[in-house]
Amino acid sequence: MSNRADKALPSQEWLIGRIEGQQLIQNLLCEALMEALRRSGGSVNAPMLDQRFRSWSDAGGPEEPGGPAFTSNWSERHTAYACGLGSFGLSRGIITEKGMAGRLFSVITTQAVAPSPRPYTDRYEYCTQCGACVRRCPDRAITLEKGKNHPPCAAFLDHTRELFSPRYGCGKCQTAVPCESRRPGLKIENGK
Template identity: 45%
Template sequence: MMIKQLVDDFFEISDGNYIREDVALDSELNGMQLFDKPIIGIASANDPIFETYSNKHDIMYQKFIGPKVWLKSAKSVVSIFLPYSEQVKTGNANNLKRPSLEWLHGRYEGQKFINELSEFIKMKLEHAGHKCVIPSIDDRLDVRIGTRTNKDVNTSLSLTNADYWSSWSERHVAFAAGLGTFGLSKNIITRKGSAGRLTSIIIDIDFKATERPYTDVYEYCTFCGQCISNCPVNAIHINKGKEHTVCSKYIDWVLKEYYPRYACGKCQVKVPCQDGIPETP
């Protein structure tokens, strides 16, 4: 597939998947690999699931903008999941109270690498005469993070999950593209696990869509509750899932402690879905 070749090419030519000495938070992390090779899924831009995302309030609060709005000539949506390297995952599993330095690198330098990968694919396709949009770094992207929008402590106490949304969701797109289903912590569980990052590109090429080998939103989650135990601030519950305000306030604290880096990811490590789809008990 054309996209896979472009991804492979970028992994070969870029050094961004490894931590440089001048940015390493610890000398032992110099040269650390951030991601293993990614997996790719494709959804048709005409898939009715995107209309569902846009129109059903209980999914995305009717904030999701479909691919045809981002790019009028859109035909396919490519979703890419980049699993974290073993070193990044192991590092974050050692202490469940605060993010590891490895994971902070994975979130910060890792996102820079992902953006560069996305832009590389876009550049190559545009040079070939195609049109592409990367919603996650597009100026039209609209994001609401309740605890950062409402700084007043009393106001933040009354925030609900509806105060956290984005006009594009990498996880919902991954679900549509056949990469995986949601977990209790709102992560995405793929055949390469849940510990990783996502990107997506809207393209005017009519690729064959990846089959969705599931029907239920939480089909790959066993509801084992391990992510509940791992969460340092008790933001995840078996009956109501994740409370975004509790999680977000913790991330805000991490950002102050480790600025400009922030991360947590405890719900993605030391869990049965860390490295793959867990077996049903």
């Protein structure tokens, strides 16, 4: 809610949730799940916590035709998509049943786990292409025609790091949009 008001900059609450919230998820929730899986006899790894995890942007990474690659060797969003938790939006975030404004983590285990059904057939199925995220983007890094353009988004994130270090982030494309807290088209039950 705090990130809805100011269109130009992220709220302090959003930045704390982005950085310290993700640390909480990784250090407590992810570690607790991994320990529970180990106790029940499975091998387990959390790719984002593994020393082999890498991400690349402008410098030092693989190139894609026409410009720098913005990629990593593991993606929580793509894992969520493959596991049936949601599809992508114009901003390239994952839209789940609970919406887009959330944090994710994943673990890989040797234990047998029943697969989740994948209720969608298209990778952008939950996105209505309404353009709300386009209008919310303070750096105009998202368009209806091409979706998110990584370089201007990354430049804006660098700017927020200069202003709010050690925190950084934006999240404007995830707040005050129809997919913020639920998948568009889902009926609200019991006022939630």
